[in-house]
Amino acid sequence: MTGYSGVWVYAEHRNGVISKNTLEILGKGRELADKLCVELSAVLFGCNVSSSANVLTIYGADKVYVTDDEKLRNYKTRTYARLMTELILKHKPEIVLFTASTTGRDLAPRVAARLRTGLTANCIDLDIGDFEDKETGRRYEKILYQIVPAFGGNVVATIVTPFNRPQMATVRPGVFPPPEKIFRKGEIVLFKPEAIDVDEEVEVLEVNRSQEESSLENAKIVVGGGLGVGGPEGFKLLKELADSLGGCVGVTRPVTDAGWMPYDSMIGESGRTIRPDLYIACGISGALHHMIGVRGSRKIVAINNDPKAPIFEAADYIVIGDLFQIVPKLTEKVKKYVGAL
Amino acid sequence: MKGVINMHIIVLIKQVPDSREYVRIREDGTLDRERVRAVINDCDKNALEAALQLKEKFGSKITVVSMGPPKAEDALKEALAMGADEAILISDRRLRGSDTLATSYVLYKAIERLGHYDLIICGIESSDGGTAQVGPELAEFLGIPQATFVDEFKVIGGYVEAKRLVEGGYEKLRIKMPVLLTIMKNANNPRVTTFSGILKAVKKQVVTWTIDDVGAEEKKVGLAGSPTKIMKVEKLSFQRKRLMIEGETADEVVDNLLKRLVEDGVIRGGY
Numbered sequence: 001m002t003g004y005s006g007v008w009v010y011a012e013h014r015n016g017v018i019s020k021n022t023l024e025i026l027g028k029g030r031e032l033a034d035k036l037c038v039e040l041s042a043v044l045f046g047c048n049v050s051s052s053a054n055v056l057t058i059y060g061a062d063k064v065y066v067t068d069d070e071k072l073r074n075y076k077t078r079t080y081a082r083l084m085t086e087l088i089l090k091h092k093p094e095i096v097l098f099t100a101s102t103t104g105r106d107l108a109p110r111v112a113a114r115l116r117t118g119l120t121a122n123c124i125d126l127d128i129g130d131f132e133d134k135e136t137g138r139r140y141e142k143i144l145y146q147i148v149p150a151f152g153g154n155v156v157a158t159i160v161t162p163f164n165r166p167q168m169a170t171v172r173p174g175v176f177p178p179p180e181k182i183f184r185k186g187e188i189v190l191f192k193p194e195a196i197d198v199d200e201e202v203e204v205l206e207v208n209r210s211q212e213e214s215s216l217e218n219a220k221i222v223v224g225g226g227l228g229v230g231g232p233e234g235f236k237l238l239k240e241l242a243d244s245l246g247g248c249v250g251v252t253r254p255v256t257d258a259g260w261m262p263y264d265s266m267i268g269e270s271g272r273t274i275r276p277d278l279y280i281a282c283g284i285s286g287a288l289h290h291m292i293g294v295r296g297s298r299k300i301v302a303i304n305n306d307p308k309a310p311i312f313e314a315a316d317y318i319v320i321g322d323l324f325q326i327v328p329k330l331t332e333k334v335k336k337y338v339g340a341l
Numbered sequence: 342m343k344g345v346i347n348m349h350i351i352v353l354i355k356q357v358p359d360s361r362e363y364v365r366i367r368e369d370g371t372l373d374r375e376r377v378r379a380v381i382n383d384c385d386k387n388a389l390e391a392a393l394q395l396k397e398k399f400g401s402k403i404t405v406v407s408m409g410p411p412k413a414e415d416a417l418k419e420a421l422a423m424g425a426d427e428a429i430l431i432s433d434r435r436l437r438g439s440d441t442l443a444t445s446y447v448l449y450k451a452i453e454r455l456g457h458y459d460l461i462i463c464g465i466e467s468s469d470g471g472t473a474q475v476g477p478e479l480a481e482f483l484g485i486p487q488a489t490f491v492d493e494f495k496v497i498g499g500y501v502e503a504k505r506l507v508e509g510g511y512e513k514l515r516i517k518m519p520v521l522l523t524i525m526k527n528a529n530n531p532r533v534t535t536f537s538g539i540l541k542a543v544k545k546q547v548v549t550w551t552i553d554d555v556g557a558e559e560k561k562v563g564l565a566g567s568p569t570k571i572m573k574v575e576k577l578s579f580q581r582k583r584l585m586i587e588g589e590t591a592d593e594v595v596d597n598l599l600k601r602l603v604e605d606g607v608i609r610g611g612y
Contacts, residue, residue, distance in 0.1 A: 014509065075512075077477075077487055102507050106489045109441070109474040113481035118442060118568030121472035131572055146569075149577065156577045164568040201486050201517040205502070209509040221608070245608065270471075278607040291579050299607050300581060301598065314579035317598060319586050329595045334608075337599070 004094040004165040007033040009061070010084065010107070011044045012099055014209055016052045020178065021099040023059050025171050027179025028126055029097060030060035035128040036142055038094070039063055043087060045080055047073035050188070057186025059179050065091075065189050071196045074207060075103060078199035081110035087191055088115065093166050095144050097126075100170035112168050118161035119168040120146035124175045124292065131160045143167065149269060149292050174217055174273030175296065216265065221247030222276045224267060224294070225255060228283020228304060228323060232260045237327045238282055244334040250274065252290045268293040282323045286311030303327070348401040348496070350392045351452060352425065353463035353475075354385040356409050356416035381416045384464030386423075386531035388524045392462050393424045393532065395496060402426050404455060408436065408447055414547045421542035422534045429455070433551045438564030441474040447562055448475070449482035450555040460501070461521040465490055473523065480521040488514050489523040 009029045012019040026042060033040035041063040042056040053064040065087060072079065084107070088096060096111075098104035100122045112119035125147040131140045143160055144167040150157040161167040216222065223242040225235055235249065242249045250267040251260070267274055268290040275296030282303045284290060291314055294300065302315035303323045312318045319326060359378045392403045405420040407413050408431040417428035431451050439447065452458065461480075466473035473489065480487040488494070492511075494503035501516045506525065552562055560566055586601070588594035602608045 012508075019508070077489075081481070102490045102505070105473050106477060106487070109477035110481050110487070112474075113442060113445065113478040116442065116568075118440065119472075119474060119478075120569055121441075121470075121474055131570075145572070150574055155574050157574045158572045159569050160572045161568050162570060199486060201520075203515040205513040205515050207507075207510075207512045209507060209512075211509040278602065288577070292577075295579060299602065299605055301602070312583065314581055316582040317584055317586050317601060319594060319598060321591065321594065325591045326595060329591050330598070333595050333599060 004092045006039045006041055006091070006093040007036065007095045008088075008093040008097065008166075009040070009042050010096065010098045010104065011042045011056055011064075012101060012103055013044070013046060013049060013052060016046065016049050018052055018055050019099065019101070021101065021171075021173040022056075023179055024174070024176040025097050025099060026056065026059045026061060028171070028176045029095075030179070030182075032095065032126060032128055032144070033062075036094075041065060041091075041093065043084065045072050045083060047071075050190075053188045054186075057184050057188075058181050060182050060184055061186050062184060063187045063189055065191045067191045067193070067196075069196055071198050074204040076199045076202050076204065077106055077110055078202070079197065080107055081114060082197045083193065084111050085114045086193060088166060096166045096168045098168070098170045100172050104170050108168060108170050115164075115166070115168075117164040117166060117168060118159075119170070120148060120159045120161070121170050123148055123169045123171045124156070126169065126171070131162050133162065144169070149288070172273055174275060177275065177296070216248045216250050216267070216272055217274055219248040219274070219276055221245045221278045222250050222267075222274055222280070222294075222297075223247060224250045224252070224279060224281045224284055224290075225261075226252040226282070226284030226290075227254050227258070228285075229255070229260075230283070234283075234324070235261060237324065237331070241280070241327050241331045241334070244331045245278075247276070247278075252284055252287070281311055281315070282327060284311050285309050286314055348395065348399055348459040349455075349457055350395060350401050350403050351455065351458050351461045352385070352389045352392045352403060352405045352420070353448065353461065353479075354389065354405055354407050354416055354420055355382045355464075355467045356380070356407065356413040357382045357467055357469045379412060379415065381419055382464055382467045382469075384466070384524060384526045386464075387526055387528050388462040388464050388522075389420055389423055389425065390529045390531040391494070391522075391524055392460075394529070395460075396424070399496070401459075404429065404458075406448065406451060406455075407431070408439075408444060408451075411549075414549070417547045418542060419534060421545045421547070422538040423532060424538060426545075428545070428547045430547050430549045431552075431555060432549050433562075435552055435559055435563050438567060439562055440567035440569045441470075441472050441478055442568055443562045443566045445475050445478035445482055446566075447552065447555065447557050448479050450552075450557040451550060452479075452483065454550075454555050459518045460496070461485075461519070463521070463523050465523045465525055476521055476523040483519075483521070485519050485521055486516050487521045487523070488516060490525060491522050492525045492528050494522060 098108040127145040279297035488503040490506040
């Protein structure tokens with residue numbers, strides 16, 4: 001395992017625009033690299049993407065490996081996986097991180113299997129620490145702690161990959177705050193393999209990525225609704241409150257299961273992760289699935305008529321009462337006196 | 342329809358704890374799968390349904406494969422009752438604690454033993470692990486292409502045309518078979534098992550293979566063969582300030598709440 005050094009982040013982009021989630025991971029990657037006293041590098045593949053490399057140094061990368069080639073215009077799993085593997089084998093990073101997007105979750109396992117190394121999915125946090133192997137009593141220093149929510153209770157598991165390198169993980173979008181620009185003086189390294197091994201068995205017929213990023217993830221204020229809202233009618237009240245605050249409405253899984261609100265408004269473990277300044281939870285009991293998606297909120301207000309609702313454990317401000325009285329009153333007062341920041 | 346008739350389709354299914362029930366976690370951090378009611382993982386049923394629809398159209402043979410404890414036989418029996426032709430359970434005590442790499446290695450060895458196939462279909466992810474990694478890792482071991490997060494696909498003369506979900510939209514791929522697809526829950530509506538299906542399935546047997554049967558190396562499976570280790574499992578703390586907002590009337594409560602929020606600087610206004 002000696003000889004492996006450095007933290008890498010695979011950079012996702014849309015037509016050269018680096019994804020917000022990549023920058024979030026880059027921020028965390030910087031922190032991990034500093035703890036390890038090693039370099040942070042980003043990897044950027046695509047066509048006409050070289051000019052975007054400096055964005056990655058601005059947000060903390062010491063080095064950006066770029067392969068800019070017509071053959072990489074469209075993402076193809078095996079083409080990208082072969083290239084990524086080649087680059088990893090050449091430079092031997094100790095940690096490689098991906099966004100848990102549909103692309104990251106498509107690519108990372110392919111690379112991990114090629115390298116016969118471990119991969120931890122959908123991390124909600126990362127850290128550096130030691131690991132003692134109970135069987136052999138051996139101690140492994142400065143390895144990657146990969147923290148993931150574990151099924152079946154309010155638990156998180158810390159996963160480690162002590163014996164294999166690189167240590168690989170995908171990271172849930174939205175779990176880390178967007179990083180500050182630090183204007184690092186980074187180095188851009190062009191990686192030109194002798195031949196790019198293009199997957200000829202796959203043809204990309206069409207790519208449609210016209211939809212905007214969800215406004216829910218970017219909203220400063222989110223009003224959330226659970227089964228306690230009672231039905232689609234009740235959500236009109238929540239929408240009015242959200243509008244008065246310049247915010248958005250999000251919901252729990254049972255609400256989308258019931259068909260009251262669209263699937264893409266679901267916040268939680270299998271939905272979106274938000275980190276607004278203010279989250280107002282209305283008629284939400286506080287299941288783990290949902291709470292994982294809102295734990296990054298600066299302040300949480302919970303409105304519920306059940307004094308025993310578990311959400312009150314996880315709230316800054318507790319309002320025990322009927323949301324059908326409180327919410328319209330709140331909207332009325334907000335309209336009169338308050339504006340969003 | 343030319344090129345492909347009588348396809349061999351392999352469907353991978355996983356038996357998972359019913360997500361509505363509480364699951365015990367063992368000392369070593371692995372799930373205790375013995376004590377809870379177990380069901381077929383949700384989107385694996387969509388994978389099987391997709392295969393059954395192809396079978397109806399092209400006359401294919403469907404083999405369902407699962408890796409799990411002996412009781413996973415129930416999941417395979419259900420798959421047979423839905424209309425699958427053959428079922429293989431890879432079950433071996435030495436497999437306990439396998440991570441995604443070890444699991445996909447074992448599945449790879451089993452599929453090699455099955456011989457020719459045209460299509461492998463699985464659900465996008467399991468409801469218990471939720472990694473979505475076994476499909477792509479298996480495809481890598483097999484050296485075949487993949488399309489993940491697929492919500493629509495069709496088979497046209499030796500090729501699969503698949504629509505897969507990507508951030509901000511979708512992409513459409515044309516892929517030479519054999520290929521591995523991971524299928525989303527909204528791809529179709531899995532059929533309900535009928536009584537006649539159950540009767541037919543009674544005659545079919547679930548074949549159980551050990552790691553020796555599939556030729557997997559013991560050191561590459563189970564806890565020892567898994568590069569990832571569970572170091573610890575702990576309670577996730579969501580604890581916050583928990584300040585009760587009080588007031589005689591709804592008016593007062595709302596006033597007090599807004600004052601706090603302005604003080605905190607999360608909203609601005611004349612409070």
